[in-house]
Amino acid sequence: MQFFLDTANIQDIKKYAEWGVIDGVTTNPTLVAKEKVQEEFATPKRGSRQKLDSPAGRNRLFEKRIKEIAKVINGPISAEVTSSDAKGMIKEGLEYAKWAKNIYVKLPMNEEGMKALKVLSKKGVKTNITLVFSASQALLAAKGGANFVSPFIGRLDDISQDGMELIKDIIQIFRNYNFKTKVLVASIRHPRHVVEAAKLGADISTMPAEVLEKLIHHPLTDIGIKKFADDWTSIKQ
Numbered sequence: 001m002q003f004f005l006d007t008a009n010i011q012d013i014k015k016y017a018e019w020g021v022i023d024g025v026t027t028n029p030t031l032v033a034k035e036k037v038q039e040e041f042a043t044p045k046r047g048s049r050q051k052l053d054s055p056a057g058r059n060r061l062f063e064k065r066i067k068e069i070a071k072v073i074n075g076p077i078s079a080e081v082t083s084s085d086a087k088g089m090i091k092e093g094l095e096y097a098k099w100a101k102n103i104y105v106k107l108p109m110n111e112e113g114m115k116a117l118k119v120l121s122k123k124g125v126k127t128n129i130t131l132v133f134s135a136s137q138a139l140l141a142a143k144g145g146a147n148f149v150s151p152f153i154g155r156l157d158d159i160s161q162d163g164m165e166l167i168k169d170i171i172q173i174f175r176n177y178n179f180k181t182k183v184l185v186a187s188i189r190h191p192r193h194v195v196e197a198a199k200l201g202a203d204i205s206t207m208p209a210e211v212l213e214k215l216i217h218h219p220l221t222d223i224g225i226k227k228f229a230d231d232w233t234s235i236k237q
């Protein structure tokens, strides 16, 4: 299973890249908005500063952040479009694809997203269909040629549906027809989600830093490390 970090926070990306287990990164507009990066919003030339709350300002900030991530991560980096029509999504997707060779354009699962998927796939742009909540949506994305499909399991669990059942269904369907589309399990809330997705054979789990951090810990490990250290230093001549 591949591990992606679900964040736009460059410090976290650098920190966990050192563990050697981060294969890629996913971002979305919410994650980018969470970043308090006003200071980092470089003024290109004196007097030409664009306001952060303008579309051009936001785009510059987003481009800067994605390019920073691409300097640290060689694997897939998902960058989400924000236009609501296919024409705008295609324009954004083509632009994002120029930022780095490992950009995956994240498109919403709706009519406009499907139209954009068709055009971008034909042009060789890599894609990730996001906001997937049903097996039929995943099937459509795979038929449309998406590289990744992102089912949001945590948000399904939040409304008392079983997110993991959806993963099981999608994996079965993709196997039945040998679809090349990878199952990118998203909206992961805790380590159990990661383990269950791995047991089902999902291709990728994308998780926030807090979940990745929890994967490493076990109280018996901490107790064991302390005991070994204490016993070692208790050895006397």
Ligand code: E4P
Residues within 6 Å of the ligand: 006, 026, 027, 028, 130, 150, 152, 154, 155, 186, 187, 188, 206
């Ligand atoms: C990743 O691609 C998704 O945008 C993300 O996992 C959504 O997670 P959330 O439901 O916690 O916002």
